[in-house]
Amino acid sequence: MTDDVRDLLLDAGAIYRDSPRASVVIRECLDRLDGPLRVAFAGAPGSGKSTLAAAVGERPTRALRDLDFLDDPAPGVPADATVRLVRHLEPDELAAARPPGGSAFARQSAVNAVLVLARADEIGAGRIDALLTAKQLARRAWREDPLCTGFQGVIAVAGQLAYGARSLREDEFDLLAAFAAVPRAELERYVLSVDSFTDPAFPGPIPVETRRSLVVRFGLFGVRLALTLIRTGCDDRVKLSAELVKRSGLGELRDTLSGCFVARAEALKARTAVLSLETVLAAEPRPHTDRLAARVERFAAAAHDFRELRLIADIRGGRTALSGDPAEEAVRLLGADGTSPADRLGLEPDADPDEIYDAGLDALRRWRHEAERPDRPLAERTAAHVVVRSTEGLLSLFA
Amino acid sequence: MTAPAWLEVLNETLDACRTHGRADLAERLRRRRDAPAGQTRLGVLGFPKQGKGYLLNAVLNAPVCAVGDAATPAVPTEIGYAEEPAATLVGLARERIPVAVERLTGELGARPAGTLHRVEVGVPRELLSAGLILVDTPAIGDPRSPRTAAALDILDDADAVILVSDATAPLSAAELALVRHVRTWCPNVVVALTKIDASPGWRAVAERNRAALAEAGIQASVLPVSAVVRQAAAKASDPELNARSGFPELLSWIAEQAARPVEQSRALLAAVGVRAAATELVESLRDRAEAAGQDAGLGQAALLHRAQRRADDLRRQNTRWQNLLSDEIGDLLADAEYDLRERTRKIVHHIDRTFDEADPAKVWDEFAPWLDSTLAEAVETNYSWLADRAEWIAQAVATSFGAQYDRALPDLRLVGSGIEELADVAQPRIERFKVGQQMFTGLRGSYGGVLMFGLVTSLAGLPLINPVSLGAGAAFAAKTIKDEGGMRLQRRQAVAKQAAQRHVDDVFLRFSKDCRDAIRLVQRRLRDHFTELAEEIADELTHERETIIAGSAERERRTVHIRREIDRLAGLHQRAGELGTIAGRTRRELPA
Numbered sequence: 001m002t003d004d005v006r007d008l009l010l011d012a013g014a015i016y017r018d019s020p021r022a023s024v025v026i027r028e029c030l031d032r033l034d035g036p037l038r039v040a041f042a043g044a045p046g047s048g049k050s051t052l053a054a055a056v057g058e059r060p061t062r063a064l065r066d067l068d069f070l071d072d073p074a075p076g077v078p079a080d081a082t083v084r085l086v087r088h089l090e091p092d093e094l095a096a097a098r099p100p101g102g103s104a105f106a107r108q109s110a111v112n113a114v115l116v117l118a119r120a121d122e123i124g125a126g127r128i129d130a131l132l133t134a135k136q137l138a139r140r141a142w143r144e145d146p147l148c149t150g151f152q153g154v155i156a157v158a159g160q161l162a163y164g165a166r167s168l169r170e171d172e173f174d175l176l177a178a179f180a181a182v183p184r185a186e187l188e189r190y191v192l193s194v195d196s197f198t199d200p201a202f203p204g205p206i207p208v209e210t211r212r213s214l215v216v217r218f219g220l221f222g223v224r225l226a227l228t229l230i231r232t233g234c235d236d237r238v239k240l241s242a243e244l245v246k247r248s249g250l251g252e253l254r255d256t257l258s259g260c261f262v263a264r265a266e267a268l269k270a271r272t273a274v275l276s277l278e279t280v281l282a283a284e285p286r287p288h289t290d291r292l293a294a295r296v297e298r299f300a301a302a303a304h305d306f307r308e309l310r311l312i313a314d315i316r317g318g319r320t321a322l323s324g325d326p327a328e329e330a331v332r333l334l335g336a337d338g339t340s341p342a343d344r345l346g347l348e349p350d351a352d353p354d355e356i357y358d359a360g361l362d363a364l365r366r367w368r369h370e371a372e373r374p375d376r377p378l379a380e381r382t383a384a385h386v387v388v389r390s391t392e393g394l395l396s397l398f399a
Numbered sequence: 400m401t402a403p404a405w406l407e408v409l410n411e412t413l414d415a416c417r418t419h420g421r422a423d424l425a426e427r428l429r430r431r432r433d434a435p436a437g438q439t440r441l442g443v444l445g446f447p448k449q450g451k452g453y454l455l456n457a458v459l460n461a462p463v464c465a466v467g468d469a470a471t472p473a474v475p476t477e478i479g480y481a482e483e484p485a486a487t488l489v490g491l492a493r494e495r496i497p498v499a500v501e502r503l504t505g506e507l508g509a510r511p512a513g514t515l516h517r518v519e520v521g522v523p524r525e526l527l528s529a530g531l532i533l534v535d536t537p538a539i540g541d542p543r544s545p546r547t548a549a550a551l552d553i554l555d556d557a558d559a560v561i562l563v564s565d566a567t568a569p570l571s572a573a574e575l576a577l578v579r580h581v582r583t584w585c586p587n588v589v590v591a592l593t594k595i596d597a598s599p600g601w602r603a604v605a606e607r608n609r610a611a612l613a614e615a616g617i618q619a620s621v622l623p624v625s626a627v628v629r630q631a632a633a634k635a636s637d638p639e640l641n642a643r644s645g646f647p648e649l650l651s652w653i654a655e656q657a658a659r660p661v662e663q664s665r666a667l668l669a670a671v672g673v674r675a676a677a678t679e680l681v682e683s684l685r686d687r688a689e690a691a692g693q694d695a696g697l698g699q700a701a702l703l704h705r706a707q708r709r710a711d712d713l714r715r716q717n718t719r720w721q722n723l724l725s726d727e728i729g730d731l732l733a734d735a736e737y738d739l740r741e742r743t744r745k746i747v748h749h750i751d752r753t754f755d756e757a758d759p760a761k762v763w764d765e766f767a768p769w770l771d772s773t774l775a776e777a778v779e780t781n782y783s784w785l786a787d788r789a790e791w792i793a794q795a796v797a798t799s800f801g802a803q804y805d806r807a808l809p810d811l812r813l814v815g816s817g818i819e820e821l822a823d824v825a826q827p828r829i830e831r832f833k834v835g836q837q838m839f840t841g842l843r844g845s846y847g848g849v850l851m852f853g854l855v856t857s858l859a860g861l862p863l864i865n866p867v868s869l870g871a872g873a874a875f876a877a878k879t880i881k882d883e884g885g886m887r888l889q890r891r892q893a894v895a896k897q898a899a900q901r902h903v904d905d906v907f908l909r910f911s912k913d914c915r916d917a918i919r920l921v922q923r924r925l926r927d928h929f930t931e932l933a934e935e936i937a938d939e940l941t942h943e944r945e946t947i948i949a950g951s952a953e954r955e956r957r958t959v960h961i962r963r964e965i966d967r968l969a970g971l972h973q974r975a976g977e978l979g980t981i982a983g984r985t986r987r988e989l990p991a
Contacts, residue, residue, distance in 0.1 A: 046568050088448040092540050122567065122597065189635070193596030193628050195643060216599050 002033055004299055005270040008292070009033075012277055015286055022280045029273040036068040037265040038272075039257065043072075043085030044096070048118040048159040052085060055163035055250055056257070063258035066265070078276065080268040081112040081261045083253075084151070085159075087119055089137055094147035103278050105300040109271050111264075111309035113151050114256055115142075120156035120249060121221040128228060130221060131158060131247055143318040152260040152313045157249035161222040165244030173237040175206060175214060176223070180230040191224050260309060263339050267305035274299060304389060308334040311386050321380050326370075330387050333363060341394040357398050364391040403662065405669040405978050406432065412673045412971050415964065416680055424676045427584070430555040431672045434665075439657040440477075440532045442553040444581065445563030446574060447538035450593035453626035454563055455535050457646060458653070459524055460633050464535050465504060472507045473546050474515045475553055476535040480528045481521020489516045513545065526650070531657045539577060551580075558664060559587035559656040561649075565594040566601035566623065570608050578617055583675045586667055586979075588619040589652055595645065596625040622649050670979035677972040681965050688961040699951045706944045713940065717933050720799045724929070727792040728922040735785050735914045742777035743907045746770070750899040758888055759895030760829050767824050770899060775821060778910050785914060789921040796929055809928040821906065827898035832887045837880050844879025845872035 009030050016022035032038075041053040049072050057069035070079055086093045099113045117123075120134035127133075134156035142154035179187065182203055190196050190203070197220060198212045215223055225247065226240060234240040245251060261268060274296055281289050281296070312334050314320050315327050322330055331337075333344050342349050345359045370376070371384035409432055416425040434440075445451045452464035455478070463478055486503045488496040491514060498506045500520070507518070527533070534557065536550035554560070560581050564574055570590070582588050590608060595601040601623055608621045624645035632640035641647065753766065793808045849872035853863035861867070 090447045090538075090540070092447075119567075122594075189631065189637075189640065192631050192640070193625055193643070194599045194601070195595070196628070212599065220597050220599075 001270050001303065001305070002266050005273050006030065006033060008295055008299065009273060009277065011295075012280065012289075012292055015288055015292065016280065016284065019284055022284055025276055025280055029276050033269055033273055035269075036066050037081065037261060037269060038068045038070055038079045039081045039083060039261060040070040040073045040077075040079035041083045041085065043116075043118065044087070044093070047085040047087050049085055051163050052083070052116065052118055052157060052159035052253075055159055055166055056083075056254065058163075059166065061254055061258075063262055064254060067257070067262065078272050080265070080272045081257075083114055083116055083257070085116045085118040087117075087122075089117060089141045089145070089154075091147065094141075094145065098147060099150045102275070105278065105296070106275055108300065109303065109306035110150055111152055111306050111313065112261070112268050112271065114253070114260065115148060115151040115154045116253060117141075117154065117156040118159050121158040121161055121219055123156070128224060131156065131225075131249065134158075135249065142316075149317070149319070152309065153256045153316070155249055155253050155256060157253050158219075158222070159248075160217075160219050161225070162245060162248035162250035164218040164222055165241050165248060166250070168237055168241040168244070170237055172214065172217070173240060175210065176226045176240070177230055177235075178204065178206070179223075180227045184231070187227070191220065191227065194220055197223065259336055260312075263335065264305050264309060267303065267309075270303075271306070304386075304393065307386050308390055311383055312336045314383070320383055321377070322383065329363070330367075330383070333367070333387050333390050335390065341397060344390070344394055353398065357395065360391060360395045360398075364388065364395060367391060403666060405666045405673075405975075408971055408974050408978065409669045409673055412676055412680075412968070412975075415968060415971070416676055419680060419684060419964065421676075421680055421683060424679060427555045428672055428676055431669060434556045434668075436661060436665075438530045438532055439558045439659075439664075440534060440553070440556055441653060441656060442475075442534045442536060442557035442560045442585075443563060444536050444539065444550055444553075444560055444577065446571075446577075447540060449538075449563045449565045450626060451535060451538070451563045454561070454591055454593055454624065455533060457624070457626035457629040457644070458533065458650065459522060459526070460629075461522055461524070463520055463522060472515070472518055473512055473537050474517050474549055475537070476518040476520055478520045478522060478527070478533040478535065480524065480530075482523055483521070484523065485521040487519040487521075489519060490514060491516050495519075526653070529657055531653070539573075554581060554584045557585050558659075558668060559589075559653075560585050561653075562588060562590045562619070563593055564590060564608070566592050566598040566604045567594060569604050570611055575611060575615055575617075578612065578619060579615060582617050582619060583678075584672065586671045587656055588617075589649070590619055590621045591649060592621055592623040593626065595623045596627045620652075622652065624649055666981070667979055670975040673975035674972050674979070677968045677975065681968050681972075684961050684965050684968075688958050688965075699947065699954075702947045703944065706940055706947060710937070710940050710944075713933065713936055716800065720796050720929055720933075721926075723799055724792065724796055724922065724925055727795065728918060731785070731788050731792065731921075732915060732918050734788070735781065735918060736911050738784065739777070739781045739907060739911055739914060742781060743774075743903050746773055746777065747900055747903055749773075750896060750903070754892045754896045754899070757892075759827070759891050760831055763826060763829065763895065766895075766899075767826065770824050770902070771821070774903065774906050778821070778906070781910070781914065782917075785917060789918070792921070793925055796925060800929070800932065806932070809924050824899060824902040827894045829891050829894060830887060832884050837883075840883045841876035841880045845876035848872040848875030 009026055013023065013026045013030075016026060041049045043049050053069050053071040056064065057067075060067065070077065073079055082099070084097045084099075086097050094115075097115060099110050101107055117134055117138045120138075121130055123130045123134040123137065138154045138156040142148050142151070148154050186203065190199060190201075194215055196202075197215050198208050200208060202208075202211060218226065222244070226244060229240055229243050234243050277292075278296060281293050311320075312331050315322050315331050315334075316336075320327075329346075332346050335344055337343050337346075340349070341356050341360065342351050345356060345363065347356055347359060367384050367387045371381050371388050373381070376384075409428055413425050413428040413432070416422070416428065443451050443455055452466035455464045456462050456466065459478065464476065465472075484500045486498050486500045488498060488506065488510070490496065493516065503518070503520070507515075534553050536553055537546040539547050539550050541547060562574070562578055562581060564570055570578070578588065578590065590612070592601065592605050592608065598604065605621050605623050612619050612621070622645060626644070628640060629644035629646045632638070632644055750770070753762070757766075759766070790808075797808060849864065849868045852868035852871035853865065856865050856867050857863055
């Protein structure tokens with residue numbers, strides 16, 4: 001795919017050799033094809049972009065190491081994928097967060113955005129189950145709200161908590177552990193609000209400023225959650241940090257980023273390049289560019305990755321008739337858990353090629369059957385066709 | 400009891416609103432005027448997810464309002480005092496449907512949007528027993544949504560408003576605009592800063608909000624509160640914790656609103672309402688006056704100018720077509736006469752040539768029908784040519800009117816050439832040379848011959864009558880007869896020529912007159928036709944100009960009227976301000 005796009009760009013570069021502006025754009029596109037995938041964090045002011053970008057980007061996990069994170073990029077800077085932040089799942093905010101339209105190809109391949117309900121810890125007046133509630137809200141919005149259909153996922157994340165947890169220091173853990181040691185009934189009124197937490201009457205010798213820095217770093221909700229977790233068994237820093245990260249929703253966000261973006265980096269970078277090329281073609285039409293435009297169109301029609309990503313989002317968002325095990329198998333075959341043949345077929349990475357081939361044939365047979373059942377509605381058969389195409393693709397590697 | 404002063408001012412403003420087509424403002428003032436006495440209505444407004452529900456529940460210490468992600472009603476909820484908890488749905492037609500309090504949420508969810516007017520909830524709370532009503536509103540959002548409209552609707556009869564904004568962020572531009580709008584219609588506003596328990600920086604946010612309000616010139620205090628702390632305090636019955644929740648301040652503000660003397664409060668509200676309505680009305684009137692003025696300025700002059708130009712054009716056009724018509728008719732007269740003369744002259748030539756040779760006595764019977772038909776043809780041709788020319792003239796004049804000529808040409812058909820009435824040529828008296836006359840003439844001629852040659856031959860001794868003289872007599876007779884015949888022929892030819900020529904002359908005379916008449920008729924018809932048309936266009940223009948001038952006068956009148964109304968409203972505004980001052984506050988002056 002990347003090679004196709006590179007050829008396209010080189011040919012376009014030849015045609016636009018005399019136009020400095022177009023040449024610059026095309027050269028940038030070529031450079032970016034070899035560069036890292038650029039993921040932008042976007043959202044209204046105060047939605048916690050920088051915090052979340054830091055939580056994901058500082059000391060990233062191995063899967064996300066090759067990403068280039070842009071914190072709230074300027075409008076002119078193209079990003080390959082977008083993490084869009086909202087504070088509430090209110091219709092007004094969601095409408096503002098919808099990905100922009102653009103050309104037919106841009107809309108058809110709009111599989112490069114996830115929606116994040118940032119500051120999930122503020123949901124439900126900061127009760128201890130706030131994050132759970134937020135997760136359910138996000139899940140429901142993704143499944144039910146038509147304003148959320150353009151996203152590869154809707155994920156609730158407590159950005160501040162996640163950032164604090166990733167960088168939890170030993171001394172902070174000790175402090176929290178010391179607070180957790182105070183009897184719950186006695187402590188309760190002091191973790192009611194920020195004011196009470198920083199009240200001079202707080203039991204123990206910890207100075208007000210230290211307590212304040214703690215609450216600023218983790219949020220009152222984070223402090224309460226940490227205390228509860230320590231009391232229920234997270235008795236060292238690593239454990240607490242891991243548990244907080246897990247609960248903050250950062251893990252889910254990272255999984256989505258690696259599944260939807262990192263695994264498809266080539267396709268997404270190619271998409272960005274093709275979109276830039278489309279703009280150039282539209283802005284400066286030349287005698288031979290219609291042939292180029294036709295090639296762009298052909299590329300758009302043939303790009304199977306975007307179809308796979310869309311279908312994964314639709315199946316996971318509950319917008320298809322698939323559910324249960326068939327749905328699981330479909331998203332796996334579509335490459336939601338990794339794009340190697342073994343990953344797609346749910347086998348061990350070191351499985352015997354013959355075994356992989358046989359499993360592939362078996363899956364192909366079953367999904368072909370699904371794709372051709374006349375008693376199924378058209379949408380379902382179309383979805384099955386996409387799965388068939390993915391399976392054929394993985395089998396073709398053995399040919 | 401005399402009506403209070405504010406009522407008079409309010410009624411006057413209300414009438415003005417109604418007169419100027421602002422029924423919405425009139426309705427607001429009416430609701431303000433007819434607000435039930437003995438009630439203090441306290442509206443709670445805010446953008447979504449700011450904690451309105453938590454705040455109200457904390458004020459009441461009871462779970463009355465939906466909180467969190469539970470669905471909130473799209474209509475206002477009025478919370479008043481009741482001995483026992485009760486809930487009533489009020490439909491659009493003001494029908495009341497009592498429902499159990501615990502089933503309220505389900506009932507609300509079951510009803511389709513737009514079928515309810517409001518929800519009433521009664522709770523047994525001391526705070527509400529003095530007639531205080533708290534109104535929870537749908538979240539403010541999209542300015543066009545019915546939810547927003549329903550929320551802002553409560554401003555019409557609210558005595559005071561709590562605006563809810565959370566401490567995680569300072570007041571946004573939209574929130575500031577909302578406070579300003581609320582403050583215009585309702586003098587008692589407080590901004591409740593919620594969620595201070597979870598926001599480490601709430602003190603800074605409160606300061607920024609106060610500064611922003613002061614900068615915008617809005618008198619509204621900021622009260623930081625925490626519903627969570629209030630709840631915990633209620634659970635633990637901890638007055639110190641309660642004090643920290645910030646709610647005691649908010650409750651005392653609420654009590655202050657409820658405790659204000661009724662008359663004073665109503666007067667103040669009326670004054671504020673009048674001022675707000677007057678300001679808005681003046682604005683819309685000013686817009687209207689400006690629009691009218693612009694209309695009058697540019698459009699007026701251009702229209703008048705155009706009308707003037709068209710009138711000038713018309714005048715020039717009139718001269719042009721009149722000249723054209725008279726020239727053409729003059730030409731036609733000359734041409735027609737010449738044509739007819741030319742044709743008759745040819746006929747006369749022909750007659751001459753004919754009778755130079757032919758003997759009328761022999762050819763007349765043939766000649767007369769030929770002459771009649773030739774004459775008829777000549778006249779007919781001339782006539783039809785005339786009709787064509789008349790048509791052409793009409794076209795030419797019509798063309799000179801240009802695009803304005805939008806009707807059919809007048810009927811120019813001539814009343815037949817009258818050729819049928821043409822009298823046949825009368826046969827002249829043609830003398831023939833009869834046998835008797837020939838004999839007599841012969842005898843008379845022979846006499847001379849006989850005598851002449853008889854005398855000569857008598858000298859030769861012959862008798863007077865002898866063969867020679869007889870022969871000479873015969874020869875003389877023949878010659879005389881021949882001579883006489885020739886003379887008679889000439890005479891006959893002359894007579895015939897004369898008769899035919901006279902006939903042609905008669906015909907010419909008569910038809911040249913007819914022709915002239917026909918042309919004059921055409922001229923008259925065309926003149927009448929086009930004069931009428933020109934007059935119509937002139938009338939139209941005059942009317943148009945009158946309309947324009949009258950329109951500008953009307954507009955002028957209206958502008959003056961609007962200005963007068965603006966002045967009157969400014970007066971009302973002033974009086975309302977004075978009343979407001981009497982009621983205990985000073986107002987900002989209306990900007991000029």
